[in-house]
Amino acid sequence: MTLRFGILAFPNVxxxxxxxxYDAFAAVPDAEVLLVSQTTDTLRASTGLSFLPAVTFADCPQVDVLCVPGGAGVNALLGDEPTLAFIRDxxxxxxxxxxVCTGSLLLGAAGLLQGKRATSHWYARDFLKHYGATPVDERIVQDGNVITAGGVTSGIDFGLAVIQALKxxxxxxTVQLSIEYAPKPPFNSGTPSEALPEVLSAAKKRLASSRLEREAFFAKLR
Incomplete structure (x- = not known):
């Protein structure tokens, strides 16, 4: 029986x-992984890479696992009803x-995190409280059938955790070995608590634009 994963796709993801x-899910036998967006027009990731979604919201079949990624493009979707309606449906x-990452803000905006424990990118985790969630400083957080992951690279750990829950x-x-996931980072600066003060300051400066957009959005909500 096919196991269907649906991953939301949007500009600046x-x-x-x-x-x-995607790589982790696609390594599962008999898995189908769909990139889903409002249209099947070419999208550009935040890094500039172009890619094509597989199906539209209207044509997407029911999925077994819905995955909402993050990125700067999340900001434009926090009040986008077609996207939020698709997530809810x-x-x-x-x-x-x-x-994964700030995708949890979209789950919150869709009304799916009320009373839930959840996580996000370290520089956006505090926004979760606006949606009635309890922010948790962990790489992967499961509360019922809701699984949220921290920033960016946690997507691999998250993918394996979801596969464990399912299979x-x-x-x-087996998937972990297939994709040779055996991380040994060259530096111990992957979290705010590990990073040197000057590294943390530089990272916050680099992420400031997206952070300010979110602060403005939630200020209007209040």
Whole structure:
């Protein structure tokens, strides 16, 4: 029986947010992974890479796992009713409703995180409280059938965790080996608590534009 994964696609999505879980999901036998967007027109990721979604919201079949990635493009969708309606409609019958990075803000905007524990990118996690969620400083957080993951690279860990939930640890470890996921980062600066102060300051400066857009959006909500 085909296991169907649906990954939301949109302009300025963070490339690795969807590419990392895509690779993990696609390595599962009899899996179908669909990139879903409002149209099937060419999209550009935040890094500039162009790609084509597979199906539109209207044509997307019901998926077993809905995955919402993040990136700067999330900001434009926080009040976009067609996108939020698609997320709600698919979530109603999906086995798991999931996100990577700031994709959790879209789950929140769709009304799916009320009373839930959830995570996001470290520089956006605090926004989750605006949607009635409890922000959690963890790489992967599961609350019921909702699974949220931290920023960008957590998409691989997340993908394996979802596979474990669906198919068991043996399959998850087989996929891990198949994609040779054995991370040994050259630096210990992957989280704010590990990074040197000057590194944290530089990262916040680099991410400031998207952060300010979100602050303005939530200020209007209040």
């Amino acid at each position: 963070q490339l690795l947010d969807f590419a990392a879980p 698919q979530a109603a019958a999906a086995q798991y409703v999931t996100s 068991g640890q043996l399959e998850a470890e």
